[in-house]
Amino acid sequence: MDILIYGIINSFSLALMAIGFTLVYGISRLPNFAHGALYVVTGFGVWWFLNKLHLSYIVAIPLALVLMGLIGAAIYRFVLIRVRGMATSEIIATYALGLAVLEFLRWRGFRGMTYRLPVFVEGSITIGGVPVDLQRVVVVGIGIVVVTFMWLFTHYNKTGLALRGMAQDEHAAMMLGIDSDWMAVIAMGMGSILAGLSAIALLPLGNIVVEAGYNVLILSIAVCIVGGLGSWVGAIIASFMIGFLQIITVAYIQSHFHMVVALLAIIITLILKPSGLFGRQKELEERV
Amino acid sequence: MNEQLTTPERRKERIDRGIKVRTEGIYAISSWQEVAYLVLPRLVLIVGILLLPLLMPSLYWGRVISIVGIYVLLALGFDFLAHYVGLVSLGGAFFIGVGGYLAAILNKSLGLPPALTLPMATVGGALICTLLLLPALPLRGVYFAIVTLMYPLALMRIIEALNILGGTDGILGVASFPYRWLEQYLILVIVIVALFGLRRLVNEDIGLVFRGVKDNDQAVRASGLSITLYKAIGVFIASGLGSLGGAYLSHIYMWSGISQFALDFSVIPIAATVIGGGGTLVGPLLGCFILVPLSEFLRAFGTLRIVIYAVILVVFIMFRSEGIMVYAQRKYHQFERWVKV
Numbered sequence: 335m336d337i338l339i340y341g342i343i344n345s346f347s348l349a350l351m352a353i354g355f356t357l358v359y360g361i362s363r364l365p366n367f368a369h370g371a372l373y374v375v376t377g378f379g380v381w382w383f384l385n386k387l388h389l390s391y392i393v394a395i396p397l398a399l400v401l402m403g404l405i406g407a408a409i410y411r412f413v414l415i416r417v418r419g420m421a422t423s424e425i426i427a428t429y430a431l432g433l434a435v436l437e438f439l440r441w442r443g444f445r446g447m448t449y450r451l452p453v454f455v456e457g458s459i460t461i462g463g464v465p466v467d468l469q470r471v472v473v474v475g476i477g478i479v480v481v482t483f484m485w486l487f488t489h490y491n492k493t494g495l496a497l498r499g500m501a502q503d504e505h506a507a508m509m510l511g512i513d514s515d516w517m518a519v520i521a522m523g524m525g526s527i528l529a530g531l532s533a534i535a536l537l538p539l540g541n542i543v544v545e546a547g548y549n550v551l552i553l554s555i556a557v558c559i560v561g562g563l564g565s566w567v568g569a570i571i572a573s574f575m576i577g578f579l580q581i582i583t584v585a586y587i588q589s590h591f592h593m594v595v596a597l598l599a600i601i602i603t604l605i606l607k608p609s610g611l612f613g614r615q616k617e618l619e620e621r622v
Numbered sequence: 623m624n625e626q627l628t629t630p631e632r633r634k635e636r637i638d639r640g641i642k643v644r645t646e647g648i649y650a651i652s653s654w655q656e657v658a659y660l661v662l663p664r665l666v667l668i669v670g671i672l673l674l675p676l677l678m679p680s681l682y683w684g685r686v687i688s689i690v691g692i693y694v695l696l697a698l699g700f701d702f703l704a705h706y707v708g709l710v711s712l713g714g715a716f717f718i719g720v721g722g723y724l725a726a727i728l729n730k731s732l733g734l735p736p737a738l739t740l741p742m743a744t745v746g747g748a749l750i751c752t753l754l755l756l757p758a759l760p761l762r763g764v765y766f767a768i769v770t771l772m773y774p775l776a777l778m779r780i781i782e783a784l785n786i787l788g789g790t791d792g793i794l795g796v797a798s799f800p801y802r803w804l805e806q807y808l809i810l811v812i813v814i815v816a817l818f819g820l821r822r823l824v825n826e827d828i829g830l831v832f833r834g835v836k837d838n839d840q841a842v843r844a845s846g847l848s849i850t851l852y853k854a855i856g857v858f859i860a861s862g863l864g865s866l867g868g869a870y871l872s873h874i875y876m877w878s879g880i881s882q883f884a885l886d887f888s889v890i891p892i893a894a895t896v897i898g899g900g901g902t903l904v905g906p907l908l909g910c911f912i913l914v915p916l917s918e919f920l921r922a923f924g925t926l927r928i929v930i931y932a933v934i935l936v937v938f939i940m941f942r943s944e945g946i947m948v949y950a951q952r953k954y955h956q957f958e959r960w961v962k963v
Contacts, residue, residue, distance in 0.1 A: 365764040365767070365768070367712075367771070413936060413940060416940050417939060417940070417943075421710070421763070421764070422704055422705075422710050422900075423939050423943060425710050425712070425764060425767045426710065426892055426896065426935065426939055427935075427936055427939050427940070429712055429767075429771070429892075430889070430892075430893075430931075430932040430933075430935040430936045430939075431932070431936055433885065433889060433928060433929075433932040434928075434929045434932035434933050434936070437885070437925040437926070437928040437929045437932070438926070438929045440925045441923070441924055441925045441926040441929060548775055551771075552771075552772055552775065552776075555768050555772070559765070559768070563763075563764075588783075590779075590780075590783030590784065591783075593776060593779050593780075594776065594779075594780060596772075597772055597773075597776045600768070600769065600772065601757050601769075604757035604758055604761065604765060604769070605757045608760065608761050608765070
């Protein structure tokens with residue numbers, strides 16, 4: 335029962351982390367190696383709003399999310415647009431950006447126990463004999479809301495449909511009058527907002543540390559590869575697989591292997607089915 | 623850009639010097655001046671590198687020169703992989719770490735001297751890295767970058783968590799080089815050999831196949847060659863260079879530890895390549911000679927160094943993606959004149 339409940343919670347956390355990454359990659363074929371940095375920046379941003387500017391939590395969260403959206407859009411509009419299409423430069427540019435942000439925060443001394451976000455709701459409830467913090471329940475709730483919202487958005491909204499069109503065939507989408515750069519800006523902005531949202535939901539469970547940036551990046555990449563890069567359904571199913579695997583490893587083997595699970599998942603996926611579980615659409619393109 | 627360039631009456635015209643025949647690398651030489659024209663840059667480079675330890679005899683700068691050499695090996699590997707084989711490696715630290723640990727283990731547990739551990743760590747490290755990276759090789763796209771990014775981080779965690787290979791303390795008491803001059807000149811000679819060896823390699827037949835893998839892999843496949851095999855050979859060469867650097871590092875510091883998986887080793891080679899000029903192979907060397915001493919000056923700033931590299935990297939890739947060497951080669955091999963439009 336422990337495993338079931340914490341597995342579900344862990345899976346939703348992973349899904350929250352990964353969905354922003356997979357959104358950006360799916361639409362603009364842009365591997366956003368700055369994803370983890372955006373996650374951590376949101377955490378520190380909210381912390382700063384709360385403790386230095388003394389804003390209330392309700393104000394700080396939307397403010398941080400809007401800011402993240404703007405930052406993400408700005409990154410695409412001012413940096414990535416210049417290297418679009420050059421795979422080497424895209425990878426290096428996003429990686430360097432993420433690194434700059436994370437190491438800057440580390441240099442400024444953002445580490446240790448001092449940086450915490452308050453939980454949304456105090457207390458815990460018992461589900462099937464297992465005590466669970468309410469914050470974790472909130473994480474699952476946010477996860478469900480985000481997944482549902484993303485599904486509705488990409489199926490019943492004009493912008494969402496345009497994004498999906500871009501993901502499927504950029505040239506055809508452009509012929510139908512969809513502005514490819516503008517869509518990529520939106521995707522990058524939304525991806526950043528999602529990264530921020532996951533940070534706000536997950537960070538109250540622990541300290542805000544710079545390392546989390548790298549962990550989140552690795553975990554979201556693992557989820558995306560197992561699910562098939564750019565496939566949203568795949569990402570959600572993969573986050574459940576990896577989420578449960580992680581909890582089972584922690585329960586039965588050792589908690590240190592938490593990260594190794596993600597690495598092994600990537601390697602095994604690449605060997606057995608490189609396009610991932612649901613990466614059918616681009617299978618032929620990516621396999622040599 | 624020069625503003626005169628855009629005036630409607632005249633524009634700048636670039637013409638190859640007469641010595642160059644049709645393509646890169648073929649020259650018609652008819653005088654000693656022209657021989658000098660070709661030999662001089664290479665000679666200046668080689669002599670300059672070999673003179674460095676004599677010009678900077680202090681112990682501190684001697685060490686810095688050795689470190690520069692290690693970074694040059696990594697950067698050469700990165701440039702070769704990225705611009706000739708088409709694989710972007712974000713994990714130079716992975717190669718360094720594997721080579722470093724391997725050399726330390728061979729030295730400590732088998733008692734082999736550096737003369738044996740260096741070649742063994744090079745080949746062994748290259749084999750290990752290639753095998754571990756093999757799953758990502760049959761694929762196009764970002765998979766290779768992702769996997770190389772993950773390995774150093776994951777290995778660091780695993781060593782820390784399982785407390786194997788000396789855990790967080792690392793492996794202490796690795797043998798050092800017997801003479802100081804040997805330590806310095808060996809790495810410089812290796813650097814020169816690696817540089818000119820790679821330059822030769824990419825112009826051989828196999829170099830053409832490598833470039834084919836990068837630009838049009840289906841054509842390579844249609845020729846009956848295995849893309850995965852050639853990518854593996856490319857990775858083997860690059861990771862061998864990196865492992866050699868790592869082994870050298872272990873012997874210089876007489877220590878091997880998890881800081882060999884640190885980000886510096888991943889970022890500086892990339893930054894050096896971008897600044898120096900990707901695809902030239904000399905560029906990364908130049909970039910390392912600029913960046914690594916800079917890094918020594920900035921040592922007091924801690925991880926701010928990485929921030930500085932990353933920012934330099936982004937700025938260069940946005941505004942000056944050709945790099946120093948490409949620019950310099952253009953100025954050297956071509957002359958410019960104004961022509962009336």
